[in-house]
Every structure is written in C-alpha cells, then in structure tokens.
Amino acid sequence: MSEHTQxxxxxxxxxxxxxxxxxxLASEYxxxxxxxxxxxxxxxxxxxxxxxxxxxxxxxLVLDGIPDRNLATFVTTEMEPEGTRVITENLHRNYIDHAxxxxxxxxxxxxxxxxxxxxxxxxxxxxTRTQGSSEAIMLGxxxxxxxxxxxxxxxxxxxxxxxxxxxxxxxxVWEKFCRYFDVEPRIIPLQPDRYTIGPEDVAPHVDENTxxxxxxxxxxxxxxxxxxxxxxxxxxxxxxxxxxxxxxxxDAASGGFVWPFLYPHTKWDFRLAQVRSINVSGHKFGLVYxxxxxxxxxxTADLPEELVFYExxxxxxxxxxxxxxxxxxxxxxxxxYNLVRLGHEGYSYVMETMQxxxxxxxxxxxxIGEFHIIGSGDAEQLPLVAFRLDGxxxxxxxxxxxxLASERGWMLPAYTMPPxxxxxxxxxxxxxxxxxxxxxxxxxxxxxxxxxxxxKKGSLHPHDRKRVKTGTGY
Ligand SMILES: Cc1ncc(COP(=O)(O)O)c(C=O)c1O
Numbered sequence: 224m225s226e227h228t229q230x231x232x233x234x235x236x237x238x239x240x241x242x243x244x245x246x247x248l249a250s251e252y253x254x255x256x257x258x259x260x261x262x263x264x265x266x267x268x269x270x271x272x273x274x275x276x277x278x279x280x281x282x283x284l285v286l287d288g289i290p291d292r293n294l295a296t297f298v299t300t301e302m303e304p305e306g307t308r309v310i311t312e313n314l315h316r317n318y319i320d321h322a323x324x325x326x327x328x329x330x331x332x333x334x335x336x337x338x339x340x341x342x343x344x345x346x347x348x349x350x351t352r353t354q355g356s357s358e359a360i361m362l363g364x365x366x367x368x369x370x371x372x373x374x375x376x377x378x379x380x381x382x383x384x385x386x387x388x389x390x391x392x393x394x395x396v397w398e399k400f401c402r403y404f405d406v407e408p409r410i411i412p413l414q415p416d417r418y419t420i421g422p423e424d425v426a427p428h429v430d431e432n433t434x435x436x437x438x439x440x441x442x443x444x445x446x447x448x449x450x451x452x453x454x455x456x457x458x459x460x461x462x463x464x465x466x467x468x469x470x471x472x473x474d475a476a477s478g479g480f481v482w483p484f485l486y487p488h489t490k491w492d493f494r495l496a497q498v499r500s501i502n503v504s505g506h507k508f509g510l511v512y513x514x515x516x517x518x519x520x521x522x523t524a525d526l527p528e529e530l531v532f533y534e535x536x537x538x539x540x541x542x543x544x545x546x547x548x549x550x551x552x553x554x555x556x557x558x559x560y561n562l563v564r565l566g567h568e569g570y571s572y573v574m575e576t577m578q579x580x581x582x583x584x585x586x587x588x589x590x591i592g593e594f595h596i597i598g599s600g601d602a603e604q605l606p607l608v609a610f611r612l613d614g615x616x617x618x619x620x621x622x623x624x625x626x627l628a629s630e631r632g633w634m635l636p637a638y639t640m641p642p643x644x645x646x647x648x649x650x651x652x653x654x655x656x657x658x659x660x661x662x663x664x665x666x667x668x669x670x671x672x673x674x675x676x677x678x679k680k681g682s683l684h685p686h687d688r689k690r691v692k693t694g695t696g697y
Contacts, residue, residue, distance in 0.1 A: 254278050288634050294652040294666075295636040297443075297477050297507040297605075301657045302557070309553065309560045310512065316552035318352070321541050327552045330559045334505075337562055339519050341483050342475075342492040342501055349526055350519035351544050352555050356476035357396040358546050359502035359518035360437075362530075363472045364400045366500060366520070367435035369527035374468065380431070388428045389437035390420035391641035392444055393474065397437055406434065413644040418442065418597070421450035422457035429461065435470045435499075440491050441478030444640055444649065445597050446605030448478060448491065455495040462497075470499040470525075477605050479503030479517075480510070484567070484574040486603050499525045505558045508605075510565075510573065515554035573656060577606035580663050581654040584608045587667030593674055597649065609651045618677035620648040621684050626673040633669065 249255055255271055256279040271279070290300035302310075313327075321328040335350040353359040368385055375382035386407040389397050401408035409428040411420050425436055436458065438449040451473060458469050473491060475482070480503060482491055492498060498521060505515035520526050532543050565573065585596045585608045593616070597609040612620060620637035627633040640647040654663070677683075 256282075289632060291657045292632050293634045294654075294658070295634050297504070297653060298513050299506050299510050300655065302510065302512055303564070306511070306557050306560045306564070309556050311553075313553045313556050314551060318550050318552040318555060319543070319548050324552060327555060331555050334555065334558050334562060335517065335519060338479075338503065338517055339493075342479070342519060343494045344519065344521055345493060347523065348520050349523045350517060353502075353516040353518055353545065354514045354547065354550065355506060355516040356394075356474065356502045356504040357399075357516070359504075359516045360394075360396050360472075360474060360476075361400050361403070361546060362544065363500040363502055363518050364397075364406075364435070364437070365404060365530060366525060366527055367470060367472060368404065368406060369530060370470070370499075370525070371432075371434040373527065375431075382432075384432050385434045386428075386430075386432050387434055387437065388425055390424065390439070390449060391643075392419055392442040392449070393437060393439055394443050394476065397474070409433075412642050413640060415644050415647070418445050418640060418644060419447050419449045420454075422453040425454050426457055426461075429458075429467065429469055431467055433467070433469050435472055437472050437474055439478075440473055440475040440482055441605040443477075444638075445609040445651070446477070446607045447598050447602055448482075451491040451498075452495065455497045458497040469497065471495070471497045473498055473501045475501050476504045476516075477507045480505075480508035480570065481574055481605055482603070484571040485578055489603060493521045505554065508574070509558060510561050511554055511557045513554075515558055574606065577654050577656060580658060580660060581606040581608055583660065584652060584654055584658075584663045584667060585610075587664060588670060591667065591671045591674065605653075606655075607651055607653045609649050611647065611649050616674075616678070618674075618682045619684070620650045622677050622682050623670065623673050624650060625683050626677055627669060630673065630676075631669045633666065635666075635670075 245258060246255075249258055254275045256275060261279060261283065270276075290296075293300060316324050316327060318324070318327060318331075331352050334352070339348045339350065351359075351362065353362065364387065367387070371385060372382045384407065386409050387397070387401055388409045388411070390411045391413045398408055398410070400406065411424045411428065413420075419439070419442060429436065436454060438451045438454050440448045440451065442448070451471070455471060458471060462468050475491070478491070479501060482489060492501060500518065500520050503509065503517050503519075505511045505517060506513040509515070526544065530544055534541060534543070588594050588608060588610055589596055593612060593614075594610045595613045597611065598604055624635055624637040627635050635650060635652050637648060637650050639645050640649060652658075652666070658666070
C-alpha cells in the first residue's frame with residue numbers, strides 16, 4: 224500500500240470508530256487502547272497483549288499524585304531496593320498457608336516477639352499480623368469486649384450494654400468498631416485549644432460497662448500523644464477504689480515505631496499496668512509498603528481463647544485470629560527485613576533524621592511570619608509539622624493547599640479538627656526520609672510563595688466549610 228493510500232485509509236475512519244486499517248496498524252505500532260476507551264463497564268470479550276494492558280494502566284496512573292510529594296500520608300512511600308526485592312520475590316506465597324510456608328509463619332512470630340520486647344511486654348506473649356492498624360484495632364477492641372463480658376459473667380452481672388471510651392482525636396476506625404460490633408462509643412470532645420485527652424476527660428465517662436479506654440500515641444491530626452500515663456494512673460486508682468478493672472488499648476499506629484526511638488524513657492506501653500494491648504502499623508513508621516499492621520498483647524491471657532479459631536485443613540492444626548484469611552506474605556517478610564536491616568540504631572537514625580527535618584520545616588514555616596505551629600516546643604510528637612494561619616487573611620488553609628498542589632504538585636492537606644475544635648483549620652506535612660534538607664527549604668519557600676500569590680488573587684474557595692478535608696492521608 225502506498226503512503227498516500229495508507230494516509231487516506233487512516234483518514235477514512237468512520238466518525239467515532241476505528242478504521243480497520245488503523246486497527247491493523249495499531250497492532251503493529253501502537254496500542255489498542257490509544258484508539259479505544261479503556262474497558263470500563265463490562266469484562267471485555269477479547270483481551271489484549273500484556274504490554275498493551277501494562278501501558279493502558281501506566282498511562283492512566285500518571286494522573287495520580289507522585290507519592291514522594293504526598294506529604295499527607297503516614298504510609299511508607301519509599302523502600303530500599305533490597306526490601307522491595309523481598310516483596311516482589313514473595314508475592315506468590317499465601318501468608319495463611321502456615322503448613323506449606325512454615326518459615327514465613329516463624330518470621331511473623333519473630334516480628335511479634337521483637338515488637339513485644341520493644342513495647343516492654345513483661346514476659347512471653349502473643350499477637351498477630353494484620354492488614355494494618357484498622358484490623359489490629361478491630362481485633363484488639365473485640366478482645367476488650369470479650370474480656371469485659373467474661374468479667375461480667377463471672378460476677379453474674381448484666382452484659383448487654385458495653386461502652387468504649389476514647390477522645391475525638393482518634394482515627395475513624397474506633398467509631399467504625401463501635402458501629403460494626405455494637406458497642407456504645409463514648410467520645411470525649413476536644414477543646415478549642417487542646418487536641419489530645421487526659422485522665423480528667425476520661426474519668427467521668429468510665430463505669431462498670433466500660434470495656435476499655437483507647438488512647439492514642441501520635442494522633443492523626445497533630446501527631447501528639449494523649450496523656451497515657453495520666454489515664455493509666457486514673458484507671459489504676461479506679462480499680463483500687465471501685466473494683467472496676469478497665470483495660471487500656473494504645474493506638475500506636477504511627478507512634479509505636481517512633482516513641483521507642485525518639486522518646487525511649489517516656490512510658491506509654493506495657494510498662495504501664497492497665498495497658499493490655501497495642502496496635503502499630505508496619506506500613507507507617509515501620510517503613511514497609513502497605514499493608515501490614517501488628518497487634519500485640521501484654522500477656523497471652525489478654526487474648527480471649529474464644530476468638531482464636533483452630534483448623535487443620537491446610538495440613539496442620541493451626542490457630543488464627545484475624546478478620547480475613549488469605550493474604551500476601553511479602554509485607555511480613557519486608558517488615559522482618561527492616562527490623563534486621565535497621566536494628567535499634569538504624570530506626571533511631573531514621574526517626575532522628577525525620578525529626579530534625581520536621582523541626583527545620585517548622586522553623587522555616589514560622590519564619591514566613593503568617594503561621595502558628597501547633598505544639599511547637601518540647602511536646603513529644605511524630606515527625607510532622609501541623610500549622611495554621613495566624614491572624615486575618617483573604618485566603619485560608621484550603622486555598623494554600625490548592626495553590627501548592629496546582630503550582631508545585633505538593634500534596635499537603637488542609638482539614639478541620641474534630642468537635643469541639645472544628646472551627647480550627649489545620650495543615651499538616653509529614654516529614655519522611657524522602658523530604659530531606661533541600662526539599663524542606665524548597666517546600667517552605669513554596670508555601671511562602673503560595674501565600675504571596677493568594678494575597679494578590681484572594682480566596683479560591685468559600686470559607687465556611689466544616690470538617691471538609693482535602694484528605695488527611697491516613
Ligand atoms: C492513630 C491512627 N490509628 C489508626 C489508623 C488506621 O491505620 P491503618 O491505615 O494502618 O489501618 C491510623 C491511620 O492513619 C492512625 O493514624
């Protein structure tokens with residue numbers, strides 16, 4: 224076919240359709256999807272070449288943000304090539320097949336033992352790998368519910384109205400647990416200028432039907448910790464005085480891999496008598512890609528036997544305590560990789576580096592002269608900077624977030640605090656290893672520039688939003 228005839232054939236495609244000629248050429252030179260909409264509503268009748276399918280997906284994903292510029296997420300966006308290799312080499316192993324993959328099961332147990340030790344468990348204990356902190360919290364809170372029921376049954380007391388006490392600073396998963404598992408949530412509202420809770424907030428809500436108190440180590444909103452020592456002391460005193468043995472679960476989704484290295488002398492874990500279980504996300508400061516989380520009990524007896532299922536159809540009698548069954552082994556192995564690769568010293572180095580850069584970012588943002596840093600000073604905090612505008616401006620935090628995203632591609636969320644602090648708008652930047660010194664200073668300049676642009680062009684949004692987030696990147 225001459226070049227002229229070919230061009231004519233290309234241009235003779237029916238409107239909205241593909242000429243046969245073009246379809247034929249595409250199989251040689253291009254990709255089918257360049258000329259067709261992506262399969263959408265139903266399973267396509269015919270498939271495509273693997274390379275075409277790959278490029279179809281890759282082409283669309285350019286519309287997603289670049290993970291390294293995602294300052295919203297607590298979750299790992301960068302791993303070493305060797306850690307990534309552990310993941311890719313083990314994608315074909317189903318973690319739950321313990322009989323078939325006994326060494327993976329053993330490695331999971333090693334991770335649990337290391338974490339229990341890091342969290343100062345008094346002796347041998349138990350725990351489980353989960354998909355993330357949300358699953359770990361569901362399982363931990365279910366254990367609290369079962370244990371409470373056992374205590375009530377032993378006394379011959381009513382056990383129809385369980386409640387769980389926590390602050391408005393918790394992650395949404397705590398309310399989800401209460402709704403899914405029929406427990407009354409007793410949520411302590413925050414105060415306009417205080418974004419964590421302490422014993423005086425908790426005490427009025429606790430009674431004989433309280434299955435437990437949830438306290439947070441490293442809140443999603445500002446990265447601070449509840450007064451866990453104070454709450455523990457109050458619960459110990461309550462036990463002595465009224466005989467209510469109310470356990471505490473510490474949600475250390477982020478803090479569990481930060482506090483042991485940055486604040487090793489602060490007690491928040493099993494050093495405190497009422498702390499019976501702890502969750503931590505391996506995929507946050509455990510530095511593994513999603514999804515991996517951990518639940519660790521203080522003692523084996525804190526896991527009610529009724530919640531453990533035994534089966535032997537995989538070839539060996541096996542105990543499971545999970546909400547799901549099949550899942551990949553890769554992230555368990557990657558967690559073990561990080562634990563042995565970094566050790567105590569390596570994790571300390573990583574956390575201190577992130578903290579140092581978070582402090583640098585806080586100083587640079589303060590120097591802009593328009594912002595108030597939330598919890599500056601000595602407060603123990605995750606490596607992040609939470610800040611808000613000071614004084615009157617013709618724009619707000621949501622405008623700054625939009626301006627930064629459109630001009631520089633930074634994903635730096637703006638959000639409102641939970642009740643009763645929901646009039647407070649906040650911005651928050653996680654400072655990970657991918658945000659080194661130079662990028663920190665560049666980011667601060669970009670924030671300053673965004674403010675200057677907005678001062679000229681004014682607000683981009685109506686300012687009356689309530690609890691509308693640009694995504695806190697849980
Ligand atoms: C304090 C806290 N708890 C629980 C969660 C849920 O964790 P995951 O995403 O691992 O399920 C998060 C997530 O950011 C969190 O910050």
